[in-house]
Amino acid sequence: MSTTRRIENALLTLLTLVGAAIWFFPLYWAGVTSLRTEDRVVSADAGLLPDQFNLSSISDALFNTRMLTWYWNSVGTSLILTVIVIVSGMMCAYAISQMRFPGRRLLYGIVLASFMIPAQALVVSQFILMFQMGLINTWAGIILPQLIVPVVIIVYKQFFDSVPKEMREAVLLDGGGEYALLFRVYLPLNWGITTALAIVTFIGAWNSFFWPFLVVTTEAKMTIPVGITQVSDAFGVYYARLMSVALLGAMPVAVAYLLFQRRVTEAVMISSGVKG
Amino acid sequence: MGVSLKNVKKSFGAVDVIHDVSIEIPKGDFAVFVGPSGCGKSTLLRMIAGLEETSGGRIEIDGKDVTDEEPADRGVAMVFQNYALYPHLTVYDNMAFSLRLAKAKKEEIREKVAEAARILQLTEHLAKRPAKLSGGQRQRVAIGRAIVRQPSVFLFDEPLSNLDAELRVQMRLELARLHRQIGATMIYVTHDQVEAMTLADDIFVLKDGWVQQAGSPLKLYDDPDNRFVGGFIGSPAMNFFAGEVSGGGGGRMEVRTEVGGKVFTAARRGEVSSGQKVTLGIRPEHLKLSEEGLRAKVDMVEQLGGVSYLHVKLEDGSNVVVERHGLREALEGQTVGLAADPDDILVFDQEGRRLR
């Protein structure tokens, strides 16, 4: 390699690093802020470097708000939602992919169509529906309208389609039925995609704001994303506390992401159909 | 008893894929279906397995009509081209799968799997996942999965075509040995005619959904019923020369080739009239180089060491292959003459039927 190429390479890498630093700055700054005292935060001579390690804002955010309750709500609703979405999507995709029954094409058409229906445009009637079912301000009310995740079915179908048909025939010859096929072969065969879809669904559920924001009316039922905006102290100077709240709200998924980084990125790629 | 198909038919929509096939395969026989791609071999096999419904006719296995039975109830086991192993299960669990579904006892499962593993020399791999196995080992696991069910009929759909050449030869031998060992009826689909020749007790040559000829490998090789079978069986393929009957008598007939106008003398049993258009079939190993023979130019020589194939070109540019052994001279570009013994020349009529 020639020296100019080497220098060019080094420059490009440097540029990338600078870009990444800029990209990371907001989170860095939130971190720095949350570790300062409130008066330090607004004082004119506070610099860009972390200069304090003050956990009071964080403990304040954690214990003087209902943060822990919101965590519980977020974890609960997201987990339940993920399990239902994955299991029902998998079953439906399996039937569409592997079985021949009347209405199969219509059903797949509906799935594809629902991919295009913006749930956000339905919030008014969904809210009324939840009211009529008495589910406002309940976990069920949070979960139910978010259960339609057609991409799960579409991706599962693609993967089931690509399982060689011999696999199915081998099981049929071995004496297995459809449920045995699905749960003993197709599911374990597609663990990778199952965890991928579960991760993506979970992140989506954890981060969803609009619907929970509408359907939850009390602090006790709020999820993290709703809670940290709805219950902010409008009166008073609490920047450090706000940033602590923000960081705490981001923490679980962010930590999970950093731990399972490769899985998460793969999951996103797979579920968007770019990588099979 | 074995397997018997009676007037079996299959159509996909408007397309007839299998036209009226009747076949008897005796118990314990190693039957091979060969034929060009798309001729319906797999379809026929899958109908026997119950994976495709029949459009007509009856299928009997060991004397029992199974035409409407579920695959699992027919007493057949199948080995697929791509193995279709359960990748998430160990070798042991792959083999035990069907027994577990049938709710067999733990003890029984263990015994049967151990026995199959012993036969197939898989004992030390039982705890591995298929992904950790070589191609040949995977193929053996697929066979093992069939063996544990103790089926009366084994079905193989091109089981070796995913293996590389060397392994294919080796597995071919193992399959032959296995058949000798367990003695079950086996039906084997392939389009590799070396496999067909070496494995079969009986070969069924299919074309476009019809059985062209059935019989032992050497019978098909030496005595094909028609031009298609003659050309299909044997590698390199039989050479064909178009010609016209120019005379004969005394169990002989003379045929003048269209290209080159040389007269070949062939053994004859049936009647042929002079002037009739026929095709001569001569295998590469039966073509001899002789001064007086049909003139042809050596285009290329493929030297494989022991055997050499001469690709020679006739006047009209058509290609003829001649097999030679121990050839060491450079013949490329030379003009040679082609000849053959009368008994080595097969004659086919214009429809491709063999004239005997």
Place this chain on the structure above:
Amino acid sequence: MGVSLKNVKKSFGAVDVIHDVSIEIPKGDFAVFVGPSGCGKSTLLRMIAGLEETSGGRIEIDGKDVTDEEPADRGVAMVFQNYALYPHLTVYDNMAFSLRLAKAKKEEIREKVAEAARILQLTEHLAKRPAKLSGGQRQRVAIGRAIVRQPSVFLFDEPLSNLDAELRVQMRLELARLHRQIGATMIYVTHDQVEAMTLADDIFVLKDGWVQQAGSPLKLYDDPDNRFVGGFIGSPAMNFFAGEVSGGGGGRMEVRTEVGGKVFTAARRGEVSSGQKVTLGIRPEHLKLSEEGLRAKVDMVEQLGGVSYLHVKLEDGSNVVVERHGLREALEGQTVGLAADPDDILVFDQEGRRLR
């Protein structure tokens, strides 16, 4: 001049993949690198192409040192195993790609592509995208892309291994014809030794990053330098018998086999001492059945019609393959004797070196 490698070395990190390879390939030669998987064939080829940097040594093409040149400046073209066609371009544009980059004139591009397409019979497919082509056609496009650049060296990395058997045979012939037609230097990597035998002017047998032997195909077949080359070249593979020199003289030596204790007489040129451990190599076609020969039991006979392979087992269970022609008797289960002409027996010492 062609291509010459001088003490070329390559290591990936701490692993030496190519150890000191020096090779001369004359201009216009068809050179083939063969060897088992992982022996460094591709690496060597890619170093010639400039796709891998060398860790040591010099590479010259047509007398010019290209060791540090960019790939595009070496006058080489490469055909990849998976074709590496640009999927978004038509066949025409694929072939025109390099010319366009070189800012050739429209007219010139059209002519060159048309010529290449004619040679490769691709003319009617020029407007198609690669996805619409069959495997063989894609391979031809890949070759066409190389041809238009009129390189002085063509490099092929297992170009046929993605094709099915039939197509492979056909493409093999086409490649040989192409070489004759354009006469450029070609370097061809394969691990299929039939390809190597039939295509090569010179074969280079590699193992573990070393060149084992170089020479014409028949030279390697008839006169291997060592046991590895003897066993690697030829199919079915050479049979080996371990033994001990028991006597000799007058250009002969006698070797007593370990198994069966039978004495074989081999032609000898060099000196050997009595009692020395050696290995005899005899090709399947040179083994003859004779009453007095080494006793062995016919385990299985593979009947291919013209040729038959007898798999026979020696006392210790080891397998020996014998080739027979026109065999029609059933020999399975019989005990036979194996013998061979002295001139057909190769002798290797304990390190596998050929004793001549």
Place this chain on the structure above:
Amino acid sequence: QTEVVWWDFLGGGDGVRMKALIERFNEEHDDIQITGTTLEWGVPFYTKVRTSAAVGEGPDIMTYHLSRVPLALEEGVLSPITDEDLEMAGLSGDDFFDSAVSAASGPDGTLYAVPFDIHSIVLYYNKSYLEGTEFLDEDGNLTGIDSLDDFNRALQHAADNGSTDPLSFQTGGPGGVWRVFYTLLGQQGGEMIVDGEVLPGDNAEKAATALQVMRDWRDAGFIPEQAEYPASVALFTSGQSAFHMNGVWEVPTLVDMEANGTLGFEWGAVQVPVLMDQEATWADSHALAIPNQPAAPMSDEKREAVMTVIGWMSQNSISWASAGHIPAYVPTTESAEYQGMEPNATYASLAQSAFFDPRSEIAGVASPAYDVALNVMVPQIHGFFDTDEALEQIRDELGRALR
């Protein structure tokens, strides 16, 4: 034990006081427990209340601005409070300032909320900027601001002394702007709505004047640009502003900071001086109300508990006074303890000059008037609209909303 669900919008210093009150209540009562939720002040709070009450998921009791009662009546979100209810709470209508009671009642006299306090804005000042000037008397109290000119001089002086934003208030949000605007309007004797008409007659000019004053302040750099609420407070507490015009509810913040020693200056708070013609200060009341939830009617038992809470809160509103507010419960204001409370005493007189929002369904917190403050006045102050243009829009939009 009865659980009473309580919603409020009280953050900051007074939020702390309210939480303490609730805690004390819970300690003193074994049979009733309050579960409190604090939601975001303004539109989010009232939106949440409306929708959740409609679906029967609202609180049992909530804080409510009296200025918004007319709008609430139109929406039907408040449950009437009967005399029996008051009795349960141990209260009667006479215990409260009349003005507050009438603000909490419908046109027919039905009570819809129990007034809890009266609060207004005051002028906070930072003594360090005024030391040695005519604006501070010997005791260190603010003096000598009797006109807009005086005030502007004081602002200029502070600016010269390094105050970056001499007068801070929430210039980027509806609340702060509305309060200052309405105060300035009131000091000219102007009225927002007369006989169902928006700013009729010379009221329009007065409104224009009020708007122009704020615009001039902005142009002179006296008031911060687009300050959010917390920022407006922080500007003052961090010593960058000499003056701060905000509700009394920030008194505790300053008191606490001073006590902790984190406030770097001495401060004071006075009634907003007369800058125009007469005394007037925007004022509003917090009240306690019960949402009307047809989908989930309240049991008698629960209602009794709720009224108990209301009664207790009123009777203990002296603690609330420490949050800076003037309790609406007369007995509290008459107590000696309250009389001696600082700095409440310094602006106690404003009870007389309190200028409440017009009684109209387009006025009050999170009403169209507030929308206009945000969408018209804020841009006008910052120069995006001319004052005339802004006035036109105000009359236009509010007029439409009124119809």
Place this chain on the structure above:
Amino acid sequence: MARPNKTLRRNLIALSLVAPFTLTFLLVFAWPTFKVIQLSLTDAPLIGDGTWVGLQNYRELLDDRIFWVALKNNGYFLVLTIVPTTVLALLIALAVNRLRGWMQPFILAIFFLPYILPVSVVTLVWQWMLDFQFGVLQPMIEAIFGKRTAVFRDPTWVMPVIALVTIWWTNGFNVLLFLAGLRNIPTELYEAAALDGATPRQRFWRVTWPLLWPVTALVLTLQLILQLKLFDQVYLLSQGGPFNTSQVLLLLVYNEAFQQNNGGYASAIAMVLFVIILVVSVMQFQLLRIGRHR
């Protein structure tokens, strides 16, 4: 051959498999879709009954200045986000793709991290960074534009800044798609191009770019639909202000339904959004299908 029992059994099993999804779909998607259409033809409040007013709501929409402003703002936001985010994501993906070793996952994590944050965290952080008085970015704005700006209160700044925040938040997803696309390009193609004499620049424009085009199309259209559904960021950052310069359709739906209690009118606006997104989605579907069938 007819085997009624077998067929029936199979259909029942299939039914049991598709039932959970189908029933949920009918309940929370199909029925609300029907309801929202119906509602849009009434003057109902959010909760409670209304009377049938036919197309009255839609007629009012045509006269509603704010509706048109919102529609225009939705369009403006698309312009501000879609192409910039696509270009930026591609650049970042290219930069990340050429890193080796531990650097690659590390740098990728930094660019991807914002995507997994809840929107409210994102808005809190940016609100703080852009706070007029104390925001860490204000000195920079001052240095460049001469004065500090309350970006969420400024009609010219508000949409671009929301777009910026949105890009920061969602760009990681696009980076990932491009990265996957880049990794799907076989290295042999680059080697072939190198042998063909392509310079790095030519390699990008003649190999990478055309082969990445399907991914680019996917990113563009996914973004198009996603950004049409804009609500969260606007609601949390500017509430549609100042004076409606960041008002968008979904926010209008929310305001009308939940703040103004006009269920019917809100439904009419929702229907407009519904139709727009549907049309775009169908276009996308066709586009991607064509792309795939090439």
